[in-house]
Amino acid sequence: MTQTVKLILEDGTEIEGQSFGAFTSAAGEVVFSTAMTGYPENLTDPSFAGQILVLTYPMVGNYGVPGEELYESISKIFESDKIHIAGLVVNYYSEEHSHWNAAKSLGDWLKEYNIPGIFGVDTRMLTKKLREKGALLGKIVAETDVPLHDPNLDNLVAQVSPAGVQHYGHGQHKIVLVDCGTKTNIIRCFLERDVELIRVPWDYDFTTLNYDGLFLSNGPGDPKMCEATIQHLQKALQQDKPIFGICLGSQLMGLAAGGDTFKLKYGHRSHNQPVKLTGTQRCYITSQNHGFAVDTETLPAEWDMLFENLNDGTCEGIKHKTKPFFSTQFHPEAAGGPQDTEFLFDDFLKAVGEYKAAK
Template sequence: MKAIHILLEDNSQWPGYSFGADISTSGELVFNTGMVGYPESLTDPSYRGQILMCTYPLIGNYGVPNQEISKWGFSRNFESTQIQASGFIVSHYCEQWSHWKGEKSLGDWLKEENIPGVTGVDTRSLTRHLRAAGTMLAKIIVNETPEWYQPQDHHLVAQVSCTEPHIYGSGSKTVALIDCGAKNNIIHQLLQRDCTVHVVPWDFPVHQHDFDGIFVSNGPGDPRHCAQTIQHLSICLQRNKPIFGICMGHQLLGMAAGASVFKLKYGHRSQNQPVIEVGSNRALITSQNHGYALDHHTLPEGWSCWYENLNDKTCAGIIHRSQRFCGVQFHPEASPGPTDSSHLFSRFRELVEQCS
C-alpha cells in the first residue's frame, strides 16, 4: 500500500496508507461510531462534501453487497446510486472479506467509484482530536495537494436532489417526498404503507399541488441554503395537510415555522443515539447523521419539542400541538441502524388517512 497522509485545517497531520482510488481530495472530516453499515453510510447523500471516518477498528470484513433491486426499482443495500462521501478513513481495512451477500471488496468498490480510502490511521486519537476541537476541514493527500473544500459554502442539496418529479407505487394515498437527498429506504418505507410517492426536487412548489401528505427528507450541508423549500413549507403550514420531516427535513420544517438552527461542535453520526419522548418515559435508540440542530427555544407558539437527545439535550423532534405537523432529527428508516422508531412512518400514514 502507498503511504499517504491526512492534513487538517489546524495543520495537524495523520499518516496512513491508500486502499482506495489513488487521488487526493478535501472536505469536512466527520466521524461515525457505528460498528456496521459502511455501504449504506457511504451512499447516504447526507455525506456529500464530507470525508467519513469510522471509529470501529475493523472495516471491510463483510465486503460490499450486490444491488438487490426491490420491486420498485431501488437497491435494498445502498441509499443512492453512488458513493456520496468524498473520502473514507479507517483504522484497519480488512482485505480478506467474507459474507454470503458480498460481491466485491471495499477497496475495489472505492476504486470503481474513484473515492480515496485511507487505512492505518489512529482513528481513536483523531476522533478525540475532533471531539475536542470540533469538526474541521481536511485533505487526503495522495499525490498533489488539493484546495480546501468548505461544504458550507456550497448548495449541496441542489447537487443531490432529483431534477424532475418521479412517481413510484400505486397506493391509495399520494405523498409528496421533497428530495433534499432522500435515502432509498425512506421511499421504501412509504411505499410499503400503501402510498403513491411523488419524489419531487428540493425547490418544487408543493403548495401548488393537492397531495394527501408531505414528507421532507434528509440531506447534506447547511439547511439555510434551502430558502425556497422553507418558503414553500411555510405556505403549506397554513393548511392542515400532514407534514413530516426527517433529519434536515425536520430542520426545514422548524425553520418554516419560524425557528432557527445552529451548527453542532462535531455532530451526531452513529446508530446508538438515545432519545426520549418529552413528557413520557419512552426512550428510543436511533440512527442519526447530522451536523446541524434545531434550536427548540426559538419555536413559535403552538409548537413543542417532541423528542430530546439524551446525550446532549438537543432537540431531536418537534410537533405541533393542534395541527398534523411533526418531524424528527433521527432516521426512523434506519439503514443502517435500529428500527425502534419505524412506527413513525405508520403514524404519518395514519395522519394522512385521518385528513382524507
C-alpha cells in the first residue's frame, strides 16, 4: 500500500505521485540528473545538499543500496556519512532489488535519514520543464505543507563541512584538503597515492600550516557564500605551492583569482559531459554535478580556461599561466561515472614533487 504525495513547483505545477522513503514533506531546489546509475554515490554527495533530485533514468532502486564498509576510517562505499539530498523524484521505483552487495532497499535507506521520495512522476515532462524554465524551487508534500525554500541563500558549506581537523595516510607529499563538503572518493584517490592528508574545515586558516600542496573540494550551494575560504585562498595564490580544485573548489579558485561565477540555467548533472582540453582537440567524458560556473570572460590575464564544456561552451576548469594552480569543474574522482580523468590527481602530485625539488 503506497500513500499519495505531491510534487509542487514554484511555477504552480502540481504533480501527484506515490510516496517511498520517508512519508514527510521537504522543500528545496529541483534539479535533474541524467546519470543512468550511481544513486548511492549521488545521494551521499554533500554537493546535493538542499536539492530535490529528479533522476531521468526511468527505473530506480533495482540494485538496492550496498552495506557500509570502512577504508582508513572513511566510507569505502558512500561519498559521505549520510544522505544529503532534500528529496528524490523518480518515474518507476523498483520495490524489488537484487545485487550481490545490496544490503537494503533504496526506500528503506531514505527512511533511515527521513528523506522523502516520490515515484510515478513523468520525469521526462518534468525535465523538459526544468530545461525550459531553469532549475525551480519545489517541494514534496505529504501530510503537512512546508514553505518553498531557496537553499542557495544558505551557507550550505558551513552545514556539511567537518568541525575539526583530521589526518589520514602516510606519504611523502603533505596535502591540505579544504573540506567544503568533500566526496570521500577524493580522499580515497589521494590515499591510493603517496600522500599524507590533512583535512580541514572550510573556514580553517590553512595558511598557517606546513604543507606541500593545497586541494579545494567540491561542495554545495553558491560558491560566493564561502568568503572565509576565498580569503585564505587569496593568500595561498600569492605563493607558489601547487593548488588543485574540483567543482566548488574550481569556482572558489576563480573567485579568489579575481574572476566571477554565475548560476547556470539548469546545471550539469550526469556521467557523460564532454569537455575539451584547451589548446588540443582532446575530449574527455566526465562526471558532473554543478549549478554554477566560472565566467571565463572575467578571469584575470594570468589565468586561462583549462577545459571547455562541449555542450554549452561553459568553463570546465581554469589554470594559472605560470604557477602550478589548476582546477576542474567536473569530477576526476568520478563516483559515480567515468574514471577517465583520474590522472589529474597524478598531474597535481607531480607538480607538488616538482615544487619540492625546486625548493
